[in-house]
Amino acid sequence: MKALVFSDEPKNAMEIITYLRGKMDIDVISQENKELPEYGANTVYFYSNGFVDNLGKFLADYIGKNNYDFIFISSTNMGRELAGILSFKLKMKCMPEIFSFEHKEKNITRRFYHGGKTVVEEESNFKMFTVSPGICEAEKADKKSEVKNLTLEKSDYKIVDVKSKKTAGTDIRNAKVIVSIGRGLGSQENIEKIMPLVDVLHAEISGSRPVCLDYKWLSEDKQVGLSGKKVRPDFYIALGISGQIQHIAGIRGSKTIIAINKDKSAPIFEECDYGLVGDLFTIVPQLVEKLKN
Incomplete structure (x- = not known):
């Protein structure tokens, strides 16, 4: 064939x-x-x-x-x-x-x-x-x-201007480790509280559709999901993400999915390899301390 x-x-x-x-x-x-x-x-x-x-x-x-x-x-x-x-x-x-x-x-x-x-x-x-x-x-x-x-015929189109979308950092599709945030984070200001985990893992940060498109806590190029980017990291860590199917569609290629959410019935727990039920603002600092040691 x-x-x-x-x-x-x-x-x-x-x-x-x-x-x-x-x-x-x-x-x-x-x-x-x-x-x-x-x-x-x-x-x-x-x-x-x-x-x-x-x-x-x-x-x-x-x-x-x-x-x-x-x-x-x-x-x-x-x-x-x-x-x-x-x-x-x-x-x-x-x-x-x-x-x-x-x-x-x-x-x-x-x-x-x-x-x-x-x-x-x-x-x-x-x-x-x-x-x-x-x-x-x-x-x-x-x-x-x-x-x-190849030699193509001349096009009837002509580029008169190019305006690139605002991006933040590298392409998350190439990342080996991703820390992803959802609405459960509470506010844009709380992002700095999870950055020590991103840094210690040498990870890229991403977010769900509401985080990137609705609230604009992160730029659009960081959105993971059916209408965003599909990622295939070695580790995908979901913080405060409920795990609707549109988001799961973007992370199915991940080798290991780890979820932290205070809602024990969140759909993300049906898809993850490891799940922690609890307050992410309590769990994340503990994880960072363990990883540093």
Whole structure:
């Protein structure tokens, strides 16, 4: 079997290639990145100045002329738009937002459903899929890909200005340890009370949707969850987070989840590996002291 992977974010392409590696031969189209050829694809095609119009035209022509069994598109803003364009142009049905893929007599995929409240497993003969970021942890391969550069037609779009979102620190998706806060923290001023735990663990700080979007205690790029970022740390420590399914959808890839919450019936305790019921402002200083020693 042979698959084409497209992602305008090379990191997502690395994850998809790693996930599919060994199951099928893979070509990938992405923006230039010096590490991408090290993840095991047969051929890596780099493009520049790509927009939905010229990329949509190129991909439709390229897929139409090449016999790929499957098309996997990273579910970014651009990826989702391109998937719609390609579905129309190629008359090809698309299964959206998958986080699991298995090919038997039919394709078996899994994706979150009803806003992340449940997981649906589906059988289909679809050939095109959008893939949720974080499908697995990217790992380099032994072989190196052949690299080719693409020439796209001139786009009708032109960038006249770029205004980056305000970010705070490094990308939490790359963190090995994350300390995450929820409404149970009480106030933005209380963040400084949990920073000694963040510091002693050399962790990144993140938050739930209310913390980042509603109360703005943390910047938007620190939000974890279905509508935020999906993370895969070695340790995820949830402080005062109730654990609604939309948040759990963002942390399922974590190797170890530790929860501290004074509500013993909080849903987070059904998902964590270790849970502590109690006042986080009492427990966190004790943890810090133990870790220092």
